[in-house]
Amino acid sequence: MNNIVDIIFRVLNGAGASSIIFFSTIIFSLPLGLLITFAKMSKIKVISYFASFLISILRGTPLMLQLFMWYYGPYYLFHVSFGLKWRLPAIIIGFSINYAAYFAEIFRSGIESIPVGQYEASSVLGYTNVQTFTKIIFPQMVKRVIPPVTNEIITLVKDTSLAFAITYTEMFTVAKQIAASKTTIIPLLVAGIFYYIFNDIVAFVMSKIEKSFNYYK
Amino acid sequence: MSLFEIKNCKKQFDGNPVIDGISFKVDEGEVVAIIGSSGSGKTTLLRICTFLEYMNDGEMSYLGKKVVTSENGIAKYIGQNKLSIDAMNNNKELTKIKNYFGLVFQNFNLFPHWTVLKNIIDAPISVEKRNKEVVIDRAMYYLKKMGIENKAYNYPCELSGGQQQRVAIARALCMEPKIIYFDEPTSALDPELTQEVLRVIKELANEKRTMVIVTHEMNFARDVADRVIFVDNGVIVEEGNAKEVISNPKMERTKKFLQKYED
Numbered sequence: 102m103n104n105i106v107d108i109i110f111r112v113l114n115g116a117g118a119s120s121i122i123f124f125s126t127i128i129f130s131l132p133l134g135l136l137i138t139f140a141k142m143s144k145i146k147v148i149s150y151f152a153s154f155l156i157s158i159l160r161g162t163p164l165m166l167q168l169f170m171w172y173y174g175p176y177y178l179f180h181v182s183f184g185l186k187w188r189l190p191a192i193i194i195g196f197s198i199n200y201a202a203y204f205a206e207i208f209r210s211g212i213e214s215i216p217v218g219q220y221e222a223s224s225v226l227g228y229t230n231v232q233t234f235t236k237i238i239f240p241q242m243v244k245r246v247i248p249p250v251t252n253e254i255i256t257l258v259k260d261t262s263l264a265f266a267i268t269y270t271e272m273f274t275v276a277k278q279i280a281a282s283k284t285t286i287i288p289l290l291v292a293g294i295f296y297y298i299f300n301d302i303v304a305f306v307m308s309k310i311e312k313s314f315n316y317y318k
Numbered sequence: 319m320s321l322f323e324i325k326n327c328k329k330q331f332d333g334n335p336v337i338d339g340i341s342f343k344v345d346e347g348e349v350v351a352i353i354g355s356s357g358s359g360k361t362t363l364l365r366i367c368t369f370l371e372y373m374n375d376g377e378m379s380y381l382g383k384k385v386v387t388s389e390n391g392i393a394k395y396i397g398q399n400k401l402s403i404d405a406m407n408n409n410k411e412l413t414k415i416k417n418y419f420g421l422v423f424q425n426f427n428l429f430p431h432w433t434v435l436k437n438i439i440d441a442p443i444s445v446e447k448r449n450k451e452v453v454i455d456r457a458m459y460y461l462k463k464m465g466i467e468n469k470a471y472n473y474p475c476e477l478s479g480g481q482q483q484r485v486a487i488a489r490a491l492c493m494e495p496k497i498i499y500f501d502e503p504t505s506a507l508d509p510e511l512t513q514e515v516l517r518v519i520k521e522l523a524n525e526k527r528t529m530v531i532v533t534h535e536m537n538f539a540r541d542v543a544d545r546v547i548f549v550d551n552g553v554i555v556e557e558g559n560a561k562e563v564i565s566n567p568k569m570e571r572t573k574k575f576l577q578k579y580e581d
Binding site: 144216218219221222223224225226227228229230232236237240241244316317318 | 413416431440474
């Protein structure tokens with residue numbers, strides 16, 4: 102019994118590291134995603150093509166591979182080594198940029214789903230392009246993208262376990278280490294339960310946010 | 319001086335002429351109805367008048383101020399060199415001119431995330447920088463006129479189509495425009511709701527507001543408009559006193575068009 106409590110506490114410790122990856126990625130990838138959306142929707146062809154290219158690379162290659170690139174890349178490309186302290190920044194950069202690409206496409210589809218009449222009404226009333234976006238298009242876009250964004254965020258909770266690939270000690274890494282040293286799968290089950298609970302909370306919070314936009318159709 | 323004048327307006331979409339040299343004027347206090355079958359170019363004409371579309375050639379002026387001039391057969395908008403919607407949206411000169419007119423759309427195009435009141439007051443406050451209290455007073459006055467002052471704090475989705483269209487009219491009025499354009503304002507409404515919207519437009523006509531109305535409601539056009547313009551294939555086929563043209567058309571094409579409305 103003591104054994105299980107010990108396992109739970111050690112896995113829970115790893116959950117802290119997972120949360121850091123999770124929240125940092127949310128904080129950085131959402132605005133970065135919007136920026137990539139703007140780039141992709143830009144009237145300047147070069148910028149738009151570059152954004153499309155970036156998105157295709159980020160979505161078209163495994164996230165685990167991208168994490169390796171961010172972690173080992175500086176050494177192999179420039180022969181600079183930041184040592185182990187580079188591990189967390191590399192993970193956060195890798196996750197944020199990867200998720201930004203997915204968010205960018207979600208935001209773009211959200212913006213493009215707003216009826217053209219909204220732009221026209223706004224234009225006739227004399228709003229500038231910036232006002233039209235910030236006051237009229239963006240708030241409506243947010244409502245429309247919440248369900249697909251929720252999907253991505255739930256995936257992100259589980260994807261944080263990929264940091265295990267570069268041996269960052271988040272929840273999954275801890276669970277696997279204990280499992281290996283004690284030859285039991287219980288730590289992995291415990292980790293699984295924690296991921297599930299975490300995602301239940303995420304789904305609950307997101308459904309609250311979604312409901313808070315129900316005051317209009 | 320006319321409030322609005324357009325001369326020899328031409329518009330092509332991918333080389334196909336949609337408007338092929340249309341000229342007309344709107345004087346102060348006048349109600350002009352534009353009629354014609356679908357695809358005749360009347361909605362495009364209205365979109366050109368309200369800067370939602372650019373013309374390829376022609377001239378346009380508001381209150382005597384030249385907005386578009388014709389240079390070597392190509393339209394030249396003040397304050398911009400390129401013919402594009404984007405350039406027009408960023409054009410400060412045109413934004414000033416937008417003060418002179420309002421537009422009521424077929425599909426209302428209210429902002430769904432804002433209350434009725436916010437829909438009406440936001441542009442006067444944040445675009446025209448008018449005093450908030452004064453604007454709210456005006457908005458409530460217009461909502462009352464439209465018979466929906468009790469809906470000020472509702473969202474558009476809680477209103478019927480007819481009520482939404484009356485909000486859209488109040489929104490246009492609150493900008494205190496010189497001319498109000500209506501683009502088939504009742505086409506998305508059932509007959510009952512159509513009547514309530516037509517009634518408020520008629521009231522505005524009685525107050526001598528200057529209006530240009532694209533419509534399929536012939537009885538309404540005859541009763542409310544001073545002048546009617548019949549557009550077909552991108553040109554004006556016939557125009558004149560509303561009662562005369564609609565009751566007694568001279569051109570064959572107009573007769574044929576109006577016959578469809580007789581039953």
